[in-house]
Amino acid sequence: MRTLMTGDEAIARGAYEAGVVFAAAYPGTPSTEILENLAHYPEIYSEWSPNEKVALEGAIGASIAGGRAIASMKHVGLNVAADPLFTFAYTGVNGGTVIITADEPGQYSSQNEQDNRNYAKAAKIPMLEPSDSQECLDMTKLAFDISEQFDTPVLIRMTTRVCHSKSPVITGERPEVTLKPYERKGNKYVCVPAVAKKLRVNIESRTAKLKEFSEKCIYNKAEYNAESNIGVISSGISYYYAKEVFGSGVSHLKLAMTWPLPLDLIKDFCDRMEKIYIIEENDPYLEEAVRALGFKPLGKDIFPPYDEMTPDTIRKSLFGETLPTISADTEVVINRPPTLCAGCPHRGFFYEIAKRKNVMISGDIGCYTLGMAPPYNAMDSTICMGASLSIGHGAQRVFDMTDRGTRVVSVLGDSTFFHTGMNSLLNVAYNQSNTINVILDNRITGMTGHQDNPGSGYTASGESAPMIKIEDVAKAFGFRNIRVVNPNDLQQVSDVLDELLALDEPSVLITRWPCALKKFSPEDKMEFAGAYTDKFAVDQDTCIGCKLCMKAGCPALSFDTKAKKAAISRTQCLGCSVCAQVCPKDAIKKEVRQNG
Amino acid sequence: MAKSVLLVGVGGQGTILASKLLTTGLLEAGYEVKMSEIHGMSQRGGSVSSQVRYGEEVFSPVIELGGADILVSFELMEAMRWIEYLKPDGQIIVNNYKIPPMPVVMGECEYPEDIPERLCALAQTTIVDAAAIANDLGNPRVMNVVLLGTIIKAMGLTQIDWERIITQNVKPAFVDINIEAIKAGMNAVN
Numbered sequence: 001m002r003t004l005m006t007g008d009e010a011i012a013r014g015a016y017e018a019g020v021v022f023a024a025a026y027p028g029t030p031s032t033e034i035l036e037n038l039a040h041y042p043e044i045y046s047e048w049s050p051n052e053k054v055a056l057e058g059a060i061g062a063s064i065a066g067g068r069a070i071a072s073m074k075h076v077g078l079n080v081a082a083d084p085l086f087t088f089a090y091t092g093v094n095g096g097t098v099i100i101t102a103d104e105p106g107q108y109s110s111q112n113e114q115d116n117r118n119y120a121k122a123a124k125i126p127m128l129e130p131s132d133s134q135e136c137l138d139m140t141k142l143a144f145d146i147s148e149q150f151d152t153p154v155l156i157r158m159t160t161r162v163c164h165s166k167s168p169v170i171t172g173e174r175p176e177v178t179l180k181p182y183e184r185k186g187n188k189y190v191c192v193p194a195v196a197k198k199l200r201v202n203i204e205s206r207t208a209k210l211k212e213f214s215e216k217c218i219y220n221k222a223e224y225n226a227e228s229n230i231g232v233i234s235s236g237i238s239y240y241y242a243k244e245v246f247g248s249g250v251s252h253l254k255l256a257m258t259w260p261l262p263l264d265l266i267k268d269f270c271d272r273m274e275k276i277y278i279i280e281e282n283d284p285y286l287e288e289a290v291r292a293l294g295f296k297p298l299g300k301d302i303f304p305p306y307d308e309m310t311p312d313t314i315r316k317s318l319f320g321e322t323l324p325t326i327s328a329d330t331e332v333v334i335n336r337p338p339t340l341c342a343g344c345p346h347r348g349f350f351y352e353i354a355k356r357k358n359v360m361i362s363g364d365i366g367c368y369t370l371g372m373a374p375p376y377n378a379m380d381s382t383i384c385m386g387a388s389l390s391i392g393h394g395a396q397r398v399f400d401m402t403d404r405g406t407r408v409v410s411v412l413g414d415s416t417f418f419h420t421g422m423n424s425l426l427n428v429a430y431n432q433s434n435t436i437n438v439i440l441d442n443r444i445t446g447m448t449g450h451q452d453n454p455g456s457g458y459t460a461s462g463e464s465a466p467m468i469k470i471e472d473v474a475k476a477f478g479f480r481n482i483r484v485v486n487p488n489d490l491q492q493v494s495d496v497l498d499e500l501l502a503l504d505e506p507s508v509l510i511t512r513w514p515c516a517l518k519k520f521s522p523e524d525k526m527e528f529a530g531a532y533t534d535k536f537a538v539d540q541d542t543c544i545g546c547k548l549c550m551k552a553g554c555p556a557l558s559f560d561t562k563a564k565k566a567a568i569s570r571t572q573c574l575g576c577s578v579c580a581q582v583c584p585k586d587a588i589k590k591e592v593r594q595n596g
Numbered sequence: 597m598a599k600s601v602l603l604v605g606v607g608g609q610g611t612i613l614a615s616k617l618l619t620t621g622l623l624e625a626g627y628e629v630k631m632s633e634i635h636g637m638s639q640r641g642g643s644v645s646s647q648v649r650y651g652e653e654v655f656s657p658v659i660e661l662g663g664a665d666i667l668v669s670f671e672l673m674e675a676m677r678w679i680e681y682l683k684p685d686g687q688i689i690v691n692n693y694k695i696p697p698m699p700v701v702m703g704e705c706e707y708p709e710d711i712p713e714r715l716c717a718l719a720q721t722t723i724v725d726a727a728a729i730a731n732d733l734g735n736p737r738v739m740n741v742v743l744l745g746t747i748i749k750a751m752g753l754t755q756i757d758w759e760r761i762i763t764q765n766v767k768p769a770f771v772d773i774n775i776e777a778i779k780a781g782m783n784a785v786n
């Protein structure tokens with residue numbers, strides 16, 4: 001039967017049909033749904049790991065023990081996992097192992113754009129690039145076979161459009177799974193220099209065999225048009241973009257195994273062409289290989305090296321214009337920047353910290369990065385996950401060299417804390433910078449759509465798990481000043497900031513209230529009884545139109561410029577009461593609940 | 597030639613369910629179908645789009661500038677935001693419904709009042725009161741399925757068995773009202 005699947009769903013299905021027994025991931029757009037779907041198959045042990053390095057290492061262990069394993073992550077996640085990746089390339093596998101990297105040309109939800117095909121080349125790990133959901137399923141199965149046949153991990157490079165587009169898929173069945181026997185093999189898995197030196201040499205012969213495989217791989221295919229001497233080379237989603245623009249009037253070379261590249265096939269294709277276009281997103285990865293073969297293709301000299309290579313971008317680069325469009329005066333269109341949700345427990349903290357002078361706010365990655373936007377404008381830096389506490393540490397050390405008295409408040413979320421923030425907090429504990437280290441604990445991984453984490457009390461498959469407490473971690477690190485507050489109580493937040501800013505030693509501040517969109521667990525219902533049950537309203541007679549409540553930046557609030565009054569959308573209000581605490585006239589009041 | 601349907605709106609308006617039902621129906625009717633959506637950061641109250649392409653053969657899952665046969669906007673201003681994606685002879689169906697963006701909410705600027713007139717001047721436009729229709733049916737949340745009904749009518753897809761598609765894809769308690777909603781949507785377009 002044909003069903004519509006996203007690329008992420010199809011990868012999960014492919015892993016299931018390949019007999020995978022172990023799956024690990026850390027969430028990250030656009031890869032998150034791969035593990036979410038894997039967790040639906042009871043035959044596969046699936047987990048959210050604290051970060052991508054841990055996920056990949058779990059997969060390596062599963063492979064050594066004899067099971068097929070998969071680890072999935074977004075592009076920047078592979079940076080975190082790069083350390084085990086490069087040496088796993090040396091050891092090879094017992095059970096086949098596949099690593100999914102989901103790249104984000106266009107940066108829809110990412111802090112950067114990076115082309116992870118370079119990782120395949122740098123780590124010498126074979127790479128496959130599917131273009132649609134059927135290929136995601138089929139190539140995942142193929143990847144496991146390659147992994148075991150050539151004794152190597154295999155990378156699959158996805159991009160946002162492959163992950164999140166749906167196309168028809170024909171599914172198969174899962175075979176009877178038998179685990180590979182386990183034996184201690186020190187000369188394969190113990191990478192001391194003497195072993196690793198031999199393994200390094202072996203990689204060369206493995207690569208030569210993989211190249212032979214790539215030359216014959218059915219997914220690397222040339223579609224010749226005898227009438228044309230124009231050839232277009234592409235891989236992944238770019239193949240379909242190229243087909244959209246060039247159609248079948250030219251010859252196409254669709255590459256799917258992009259490391260090692262089938263150089264003979266490419267050479268043979270290019271030899272027959274007068275003009276060669278290379279359509280690829282981000283880096284000139286294929287282009288450089290074609291140039292090295294001595295050809296002069298048209299690539300990044302006409303197409304942009306950033307963003308997506310959608311058909312309109314290709315047309316603009318080729319012909320100077322897109323398809324005809326309606327030209328409209330779009331100046332009337334007002335932006336819709338993302339905002340903290342109504343009721344978001346991050347609001348109280350940012351409302352208060354925004355008022356402080358002479359502080360550097362070292363930020364991190366999560367919903368709370370929106371603290372950088374108006375009306376708070378309360379963030380000085382955001383680089384990568386977990387970095388807030390360590391960047392804050394470094395900054396504080398330098399501020400201490402001046403007499404300005406600048407203090408650093410570093411801020412990150414619970415999932416980000418467990419990801420890599422813990423290492424950074426350890427550094428603060430060890431090297432004692434005078435920083436305030438804030439963990440906004442909303443009891444879930446919010447930004448990526450509510451995945452469980454070590455602090456949420458549940459596993460990826462929804463089973464209950466030990467709940468790791470952030471304050472216990474801080475205590476174990478030796479912090480003497482640990483405070484836990486309810487971020488919806490502005491006075492409490494303000495007082496604790498005063499207290500901690502007055503200290504001359506590091507402190508940890510945990511703001512704890514569950515995400516407004518979180519599905520409450522039975523434990524949440526007990527711990528946060530009554531959360532999100534109230535409604536607030538503006539008493540129109542008492543409101544003086546001072547607009548101070550708008551500084552809370554809540555999407556449930558609005559201001560009527562004609563009547564000069566604020567109002568609260570009853571359907572959106574979740575009763576956090578932050579705006580009521582901001583109002584100088586007590587005009588915002590809790591609705592009295594009807595009995596009954 | 598593949599047909600391109602661009603559904604746009606604001607995060608939370610139900611464009612995803614509408615496009616899911618649409619693509620399921622198209623697939624069952626034997627078309628090649630591709631659909632593209634952007635998840636993530638943009639969902640936090642931001643502008644969202646679902647791009648559906650179908651025909652005998654479909655290459656790109658993404659609709660390009662000037663490529664959509666129909667632009668279905670679940671919100672007034674979103675239609676203006678995405679209009680450059682419409683073919684010059686394409687048609688617009690727009691929900692007569694406003695969701696004020698943050699700058700308007702904050703009282704920094706005003707929501708333009710003349711969007712319906714502007715749209716009508718630019719392309720063949722049908723304005724649908726999907727919110728009112730959904731309210732009359734007894735559940736404001738079926739607004740998205742009312743709008744799906746308008747797409748089905750406008751794209752000439754009424755021969756597909758939508759009642760069965762709905763029955764198989766929505767919770768039993770909501771099947772009847774969604775069937776009514778899809779029919780009401782079909783009747784709202786000429």
Ligand SMILES: Cc1ncc(C[n+]2csc(CCOP(=O)(O)OP(=O)(O)O)c2C)c(N)n1
Nearest residue numbers: 027028365366367413414415416445446447
């Ligand atoms: C290395 C890396 N992995 C994953 C991501 C994707 N990502 C961005 S924010 C985020 C979750 C943040 O969750 P949390 O710290 O709990 O904050 P919240 O969004 O709940 O406020 C994730 C997984 C990333 N940007 N970088």
